[in-house]
Amino acid sequence: MLAHDEREVEGEGLVRPSAAKGLGSEDNPSPGGSPARTRKIRQRKLLVSLAGLALIVAIIIIATVVTLRKSRLGDSGAANRADGAIVTASGDLLKLWGGNGDKITTDNGTTFEYRNPLGGTWVAVPFNDTAKPQADSPPLNQPWDYSNRRILGVNLGGWLVLEPFITPYLFEPFSSHDADGKPSTVVDEWTLSTALGDKLASTLEDHYRTFITEEDFMQIAAAGLNWVRLPVGWWMIETWDGEPFLEGVSFKYFLKALQWARKYGLRVNLDLHAVPGSQNGYNHSGKLGSINFLIGLMGVANAQRTLNYIRTLTQFISQPQYVNVVPMFSVLNEALTQKIGVQQMRSFYLEVYQMMRGITGYGAGKGPMMIIHDGFQGTGAGHTGWGGYLKGADRIGLDTHTYFAFDKQSNDSLGYNSFKPCTYWAKGFNQTNTDFGFNFAGEYSLAVNDCGLWLNNVGVGSRYDGTYPNTSGPDTKNFPKVGSCDPWEDYRTWNADMKKSIADLAATSQDAMQNSFFWTWKISRSVRTPDVKPNPLWDYQLGLQQGWIRPDARGSVGACGVIAAQQGATAPVQPWAGRFSDWQTGAGSDAPRTIDPGQLALYGQWPPTQILVQPGGNGAYPDVNNLPQYTPTGTPVILKPDPPSPRDSPATASVGPGSGWANDADRAGWYVPIKDCHYPDPWAAGGLPAPTAPFCAGTAPQPAKTSPPRPRRR
Known part of the structure; x- marks a missing residue:
């Protein structure tokens, strides 16, 4: 038997029963009443008891559904329904997924009809990858078959x-x-x-x-x-x-x-x-x-x-x-x-x-x-x-x-x-x-x-x-x-x-x-x-x-x-x-792949051994190491998004939008200009002569480990 706490469903459109009744009410009659009245009272109490039991069962069911739906959709502060919709606090009915013929409400409040006769589906749950554009296309959470499917x-x-x-x-x-x-x-x-x-x-x-x-x-x-x-x-x-x-x-x-x-x-x-x-x-x-x-x-x-x-x-x-x-x-x-x-x-x-x-x-x-x-x-x-x-x-x-x-x-x-x-x-x-x-x-x-x-x-x-x-x-x-x-x-x-x-x-x-x-x-x-x-x-x-x-x-x-x-x-x-x-x-093993050694020998030098002076020209700079370069000592710029707002989707995400940085072990620096170094115009430097020594007095940029990158932009 399920234990039930009425607090689980408060605020979800259900009214919590009162814990006390007034003295002299039908549920608490004054002593000395007639037998007929007593029988009526007992009958009414039985009916009330049955109704109360039914209410408890209903509350258990609703609470269970709400809990399950919240686990899938997140706590949106709205009543969730099993048909892919929620009832907002204002009483509006909003669908969270569906198909052809549905009304779509955008983040600016405008609406349009989802017209897709090809069997596609839409899903408005944040970070849910189960939608598909047509009936025969795999949803996003399934891999794409590059050998057999057409883009x-x-x-x-x-x-x-x-x-x-x-x-x-x-x-x-x-x-x-x-x-x-x-x-x-x-x-x-x-x-x-x-x-x-x-x-x-x-x-x-x-x-x-x-x-x-x-x-x-x-x-x-x-x-x-x-x-x-x-x-x-x-x-x-x-x-x-x-x-x-x-x-x-x-x-x-x-x-x-x-x-x-x-x-x-x-x-x-x-x-x-x-x-x-x-x-x-x-x-x-x-x-x-x-x-x-x-x-x-x-x-x-x-x-x-x-x-x-x-x-x-x-x-x-x-x-x-x-x-x-x-x-x-x-x-x-x-x-x-x-x-x-x-x-x-x-x-x-x-x-x-x-x-x-x-x-x-x-x-x-x-x-x-x-x-x-x-x-x-x-x-x-x-x-x-x-x-x-x-x-x-x-x-x-x-x-x-x-x-x-x-x-x-x-x-x-x-x-x-x-x-x-x-x-x-x-x-x-x-x-x-x-x-x-x-x-x-x-x-x-x-x-x-x-x-x-x-x-x-x-x-x-x-x-x-x-x-x-x-x-x-x-x-x-x-x-x-x-x-x-x-x-x-x-x-x-x-x-x-x-x-x-x-x-x-x-x-x-x-x-x-x-x-x-x-x-x-x-x-x-x-x-x-x-x-x-x-x-x-x-x-x-x-x-x-x-x-x-x-x-x-x-x-x-x-x-x-x-x-x-x-x-x-x-x-x-x-x-x-x-x-x-x-x-x-990418099928099969997730172990590092082995690239043809001949290709690595041909193209493994970075920067390249030669840089042309002019587009399409025959002349190349004699020593790439003397060319202006940046130094990898800056702090990386991270693209960090805000969480989806209720205007984006009425359902709250069960996961966050991410930090913007998938691999925290990547702590290399960000290429930035060498301090106190005066660079040529990066948009008009074609054809300029090369320095005869390493640019900026030999400050050769080498990869540098830094502290974990911090967001600089949302």
């Missing part, structure tokens, strides 16, 4: 790292007229941050808050997609003097992204999209212009700072609270390997690998899979490919970005374009899966030419219509006009046949590459064309709404064979029929 993903580009062609509305107030040929001075997040001045914080936080919302994550799952790729910049962690970016604020929305991904069962590929010095000189690296990462006089120093940020992010996402949600970490986006150097990049990636696995350990579930970008060297093996690189290493994947838009411009038919992914890409991805390991497309789009607003940078025209680099000075010799961009930009004119061909292209792209992330989920509106969104072939959400992307991405399986049959072509040998080795996916 059907989408990027959240332009959200936490800005790009003018994705969010033109932010840049248009500062842009000059394209037709006058005068380039705008606001061309990237660096110059936009400077131009916004004291409006930077309010402008960007409003963008973070509104551009991507919880409903977007629901829609992604409902579209048959199962992963998202989330680009972030280093300024989410910290900035140094002279860097104008908004420091730290995007971390708040990074946490929301992980919360929403968890809620709707989506896995996250975290992508470090921008690093100090710029790894490619593109506007989406934070600063348009020259490359100063691992090249030029400050190349090693900028790479050391980048190691700081990779380390902090690895520590954060390797915590038990996040490891299921973020199983993949793309450590550096689109480094231009052909300009920085193959040897240099491969040495850097080996250094990153050793640092990461020193934090996470080895084997599936021990931190994320480490993803490296192919540096635009392409898929496949050979001296320009990645076959055999770090063979035996624990969980390294290769990211390839596949775009037709930046190839030679053409007027190929829509039908021919729809089959191109099958003939251009399928073989290479299959070969890389065999020669290297897990290979996927981290970016692709449906654009078959470079038409679009600012696709080639702010104020720059298109090769396709002969306006490149601008209308007042087009380079028609090298980029002759192929056609008009108007039909490609105004989707209101697209007929059913054109939409079908584009939908076929989307399906064959996903099928040929097998694992892929579309670039990007959405494009903002432009003040120049308020009635039509710009760059439609880069907008997955718009494609779903307008019908040139089919509503369930899972239907892309086998698309190459279907389109081949329709066109009388030969389908490629596809999909890949192999299975990845245990060391490639």
Whole structure:
């Protein structure tokens, strides 16, 4: 028999019985009453006793249910129900998990309907990993089978790292007229941050808050997609003097992204999209212009700072609270390997690998899979490919970005374009899966030419219509006009046949590459064309709404064979029929992996033995040890989140949000400038002559043990 303490259920909507009754009441009659009245009193007392017994039994049952529910959901201060709902103190009924047709209440109080006809589920319990995006997709708390399951993903580009062609509305107030040929001075997040001045914080936080919302994550799952790729910049962690970016604020929305991904069962590929010095000189690296990462006089120093940020992010996402949600970490986006150097990049990636696995350990579930970008060297093996690189290493994947838009411009038919992914890409991805390991497309789009607003940078025209680099000075010799961009930009004119061909292209792209992330989920509106969104072939959400992307991405399986049959072509040998080795996916033992000794001999020197003076140049600095470097004696920056608030979820978490630092044994210092040392501009040091002796009078930076790191930012 269960013992029961009424205190367990106080405050849960039950009234505790009074311990005393007034004298002369029916329950305590005065002596000397009539026999009939006495019988009635006894009957009433019997009924009251039975009712009391029933009440006690009910209280026991309710208390047991409440206790069990609290053990699962945490003490929320609200009455919990067995149907996945709670009753708040104000009497509102809020569900904590469910499926298609449910009403979702967001953290700002707005509501929307969970529309997912694909059998997906949502779970609003903090740090609960049981949601799944579709009925046939494993929940987050089950491992992903990289050999047999397909990643059907989408990027959240332009959200936490800005790009003018994705969010033109932010840049248009500062842009000059394209037709006058005068380039705008606001061309990237660096110059936009400077131009916004004291409006930077309010402008960007409003963008973070509104551009991507919880409903977007629901829609992604409902579209048959199962992963998202989330680009972030280093300024989410910290900035140094002279860097104008908004420091730290995007971390708040990074946490929301992980919360929403968890809620709707989506896995996250975290992508470090921008690093100090710029790894490619593109506007989406934070600063348009020259490359100063691992090249030029400050190349090693900028790479050391980048190691700081990779380390902090690895520590954060390797915590038990996040490891299921973020199983993949793309450590550096689109480094231009052909300009920085193959040897240099491969040495850097080996250094990153050793640092990461020193934090996470080895084997599936021990931190994320480490993803490296192919540096635009392409898929496949050979001296320009990645076959055999770090063979035996624990969980390294290769990211390839596949775009037709930046190839030679053409007027190929829509039908021919729809089959191109099958003939251009399928073989290479299959070969890389065999020669290297897990290979996927981290970016692709449906654009078959470079038409679009600012696709080639702010104020720059298109090769396709002969306006490149601008209308007042087009380079028609090298980029002759192929056609008009108007039909490609105004989707209101697209007929059913054109939409079908584009939908076929989307399906064959996903099928040929097998694992892929579309670039990007959405494009903002432009003040120049308020009635039509710009760059439609880069907008997955718009494609779903307008019908040139089919509503369930899972239907892309086998698309190459279907389109081949329709066109009388030969389908490629596809999909890949192999299975990845245990060391490639982390299966089997969690013991340290053995890397091919030949690879360690080739790339084990850090810093690399040579650093090029100029991007793509033949000259190298004679002695890397003389180049400016930072010293690892600082205190690491830790990303420490606040606990989820009741606005995030009405259920209180049974576990905390984590300290931000998964491995307390990692006590190495943080790369910081050497005291009293005056460094060259880290953004403009390419081509500068090297010192003839170790920089700053021979203060050679060596790894130093420090006290356990303390949080510097929430």
